[in-house]
Amino acid sequence: MDVKKRMDELILQINRYNEAYYQHNESLISDQEFDNLLAELQKLESENPLFAYPDSPTQRVGGTITKQFKSVKHRYPMLSLGNTYSEQELRDFDDRVAKGLEGEDYEYICELKFDGVALSFWYENGQLIKGVTRGDGTRGDDITNNIKTIKHLPLRLNSSIFPREFELRGEGYMPLSSFEAINEQKLKQGEAPLANPRNAASGTFKMQDSAEVARRNMACYIYAMVGDENPFQTHEESLIALNQADFPVSPTWKKCKSIDEVLEYIHSWKDKRNELPLNTDGIVIKVNDYEQQNRLGFTAKSPRWAIAYKYPSEIAETEILSISYQVGRTGNVTPVANLTPVYLAGTMVKRASVHNANEMDRLDLRKHDTVFVEKGGEIIPKITSVNLSKRKENTQAFIFPEQCPACGSTLVRQEGEANHYCLNEKKCPPQIKGKIEHFIQRKALNIENLGVETIDLLVEKGIIHHISDLYQLNEQSFQGLEGFQSKSISNILTSIEKSKSVAFRQVLFGLGIRHVGATIAEKLVQQFHSIEKLQKATLEELIAVPEIGERIANSLKEYFDDADNIQQLERLKEAGVQLSEEIKEIVLEGEALLGKSFVISGVFKNFEREELKDKIIAHGGKVVSSISSKLDYLVAGENMGPAKLEKANSLSIKIITEEEFLALLN
Ligand SMILES: NC(=O)c1ccc[n+]([C@@H]2O[C@H](COP(=O)([O-])OP(=O)(O)OC[C@H]3O[C@@H](n4cnc5c(N)ncnc54)[C@H](O)[C@@H]3O)[C@@H](O)[C@H]2O)c1
Ligand SMILES: [Zn+2]
Incomplete structure (x- = not known):
């Protein structure tokens, strides 16, 4: 290629x-x-x-900030870590360090790589004043209230060694015990379980409700102190002092004098790490001496004085017993393999996903085959291959069904699509349930207290058929149903009532229009503001919205062409669900920048990045994300990425400071 x-x-x-x-x-x-x-x-x-693009994902820290929290600028950028799965590449890293330090002696500190989310903790006068996520590395979300729920984190300290102001870095995580307890509860309530502790931690720290965060017993490990006023000479000294001051420092770190000692450390933790109260995905190796760290420096994305070694993922071998076919909300049919239970990376695995018919063909799965299963980020692992050496003779291949396993209608596979679909959208029970489940989820109408089991029951009893039926529920609707006390019924009804104030963008996502995910819904709302305007938009107007292509536009048209959908929308409107949203409009203040394009990079003294963007737009200019020869100006703040600078220089783009930018406006 x-x-x-x-x-x-x-x-x-x-x-x-x-x-x-x-x-x-x-x-x-x-x-x-x-x-x-x-x-x-x-x-x-x-x-x-x-x-190579200057804004390639190899050059950027992966995260972003969100709109739900106030964003704050990091005093020191929060970077990622280079990583490797190979011992040889670790030796290469060691060679680079040796070369960079020109023959000087050096030591490493090895730590476990905790699998949670990076957090930054700001202390002033001995008090925790802010807790911030990594965000895009330059700015993060201010989640102080959520961070204060971490029980072992000192909110106030009595130690005179620490400077008046300092910043700590650490990993916030969900202990395995909390993860298991929450999932047990969720399964009981018929809700979808959390996929894994890392993603659960990241979601939890960004919840709006700190009381719920507190209930989840989140924890953290501190692994670094940053800043100019750092009173220590080495990373080791800082870890010891932090531990003495009662910060949660994991006792698993070790000083190593050579790369061979590092490898020993890695081997010693390979299995032992499964006994820890949290998930770890590898080891972090850091040069110990701060002065040496400074000399080695950073790339755009990560320090040159540290690297992560990740343990290759675990694979188990087991027998495939049968395949079940599950029908999803959009009618897509997914094969799921039922396995002889096998122990894999800390849990017992009984099922594995096979994705679709192509994947079944690729694997050429036969009954009673021995297969390799591998665990990724998902709770359900997948089959990666068949152990052909163990295949029995005369085995029968699994055949993808022609009829929907739930409603019996003929399955269809569109040209170029990998999935089979049941098109009986309105009568196929799992699709009816799936649509309602999609509608109530947190990212959509966020109807708490209403679990999957309850939805299933209400659909099976014929009490609800459509999303709008939820708003007709009352106490009588639950009469004669087992297991509903008046308290739980009133909780459900209150949650439904509360969902009427959920923002339109979430409602639009909740409607479950094919290809309209949360991000696309947001884009659409920004452009069209209300369901009426969206409905009236022509195909051309839809496609003119950034990131909306023909596929999405057609799907929207199809949705609005269906009389049942229109009826649903009307009923939602009657119920008082939000179907429009006010969007902040930027008022034109001048035309000084008319027709000019700008790229913004780095951090600024007088502006938040968003403010600077708004300013440009308010004066008629355009903000673009990448540097090309057509660009007019690059507005450069502090800590701008070196790759961007180089690219701008090579294309002779005009680079201006914040002050020069302000001068342009007058
Ligand atoms: N599965 C997916 O779809 C998907 C998508 C994006 C990213 N990812 C994963 O996330 C990684 C990228 O995330 P990243 O940029 O946060 O890198 P990373 O998680 O691999 O490494 C950097 C992070 O390690 C953490 N860390 C844990 N223990 C530490 C310690 N003792 N000292 C220092 N740091 C420690 C810090 O939070 C730091 O931010 C990828 O390599 C990939 O594995 C997965
Ligand atoms: Zn069906």
């Missing part, structure tokens, strides 16, 4: 996985697969520097 094409394809894929991971706390593939894609892109970029 064409190299450039492959690189563009990798960027698209990686960006999609990053968005799911950082914005929706979902892993669509395993970390190892993700890291392989990123490593492939990195390799291609270094071999073909001309094709």
Whole structure:
């Protein structure tokens, strides 16, 4: 394949996985697969520097800030870590360190790599004043109230060694015990379980309700102190002092004098780490001496004085007993393999996903085959291959069904699609239930207290058929149903009532229009503001919205062409559900920047980044994300990425400071 094409394809894929991971706390593939894609892109970029974009995911920290919290600028950027799965590459890292330090002696501190979310803790006068997420590395979300729920974190300290102001870095995590307890509860209530502790931690720390965060017993480990006023000479000294001052420092770290000692540490923790109260996905190796760290410095994305070694993911072998076919909300039929239970990476595995018919063909699955299963980020692992050496003779292949396992209608597979669909959208029970379940989820109408089991029951009893029926429920609706006390009924009804104030963007997502995910819904609302305007939009107007293509536009048209859907919308409107949203409009203040395009990079003294953007737009200018020869100005703040600077220089783009930008306005 064409190299450039492959690189563009990798960027698209990686960006999609990053968005799911950082914005929706979902892993669509395993970390190892993700890291392989990123490593492939990195390799291609270094071999073909001309094709490398300055804003490639290899150059950026993956996360973003959110709108739900106040965002704050980090005093020191929060970076990522380079990573490897190979011992040889660790030795290469060691060679680079030795070379960078020109023959000086050096030591490493090895720590476990805790699998949660990076957090920053700001202390002033001995008090915790702020807790911030990593965000995009430059700015993060201010989640102080949520961070204060961590029981072992000192909110106030009595130690005179620490400077008046200092900043700590650590990993916030959900202890395995909390994770298991929450999932047990969720399963009981018929709700979908949390996928894994890392994604659960990331979702929990970004909850609006600190009381709920507190109930989840979150924890953290502190692993670094940053800042100019750092009173210590080495990382080791800081860990010891932090521990003495009662900060939660994991006692698992070790000083190593050579890369061989590092490898010993890695081997010693390979199995032992499964006994820890939290998940870990590897080891972090850091040069101990701060002065040496400074000399080694940073790349755009990570320190040169540290690296993460990740343990390759675990694989187990077991027998496949049968395949069940599950019908999803949109009618897609997914094969799920039932296995002889096997122990894998800390849990007993009984089922594995096979994705679709193509995947079944690729694997050529036969009854009683011995298969390899691998655990990725998802709670349900997947089958990666068949152990052909153990295949029995005369085995029968699994055949994808022609009829819907739930309603019996003939399945359809559209040209170019991997999935089979049941088109009996309005009568197929799992689709009816699935649509309502989609509607009530947190990211949509957020109707708490109403679990999957209750929905199933209400649909089976014929009490509800459509999303709008939820708003007709009252106490009588539950009469004669077992297991509902008046308290739980009133909780359900209160939650339904509360959902009437949920923002339109979430409602639009909740409608479950095919291809309209949360991000797309937000884009649409920003453009069209109300369901009426969206309904009236022509195909051309829809496609003119950034990121809306023909596929999404057609799906919207199809949705609005269906009389049943229109009736649903009317009933939702009558019930008082939000179907429009006010959007902040930028008022034109001048035309000084008319027709000019800008890229903003770095951090600024007088402006938040968003403010600067608004300013540009308010004066008629346009903000774009990447540097091209057509760009007029690059507004450069502090700590701007070196790659951007280089690219701008090579294209002779005008680079201006914040002050020069202000001068342009007059
Ligand atoms: N599965 C997916 O779809 C998907 C998508 C995006 C990212 N990811 C995963 O996330 C990774 C990228 O995330 P990242 O940029 O946060 O990198 P990372 O998680 O691999 O490494 C950096 C982070 O390690 C953490 N850390 C844990 N223990 C530490 C310690 N003792 N010292 C220092 N730091 C420690 C910190 O939070 C730091 O931010 C990828 O390599 C991939 O594995 C997966
Ligand atoms: Zn069906």
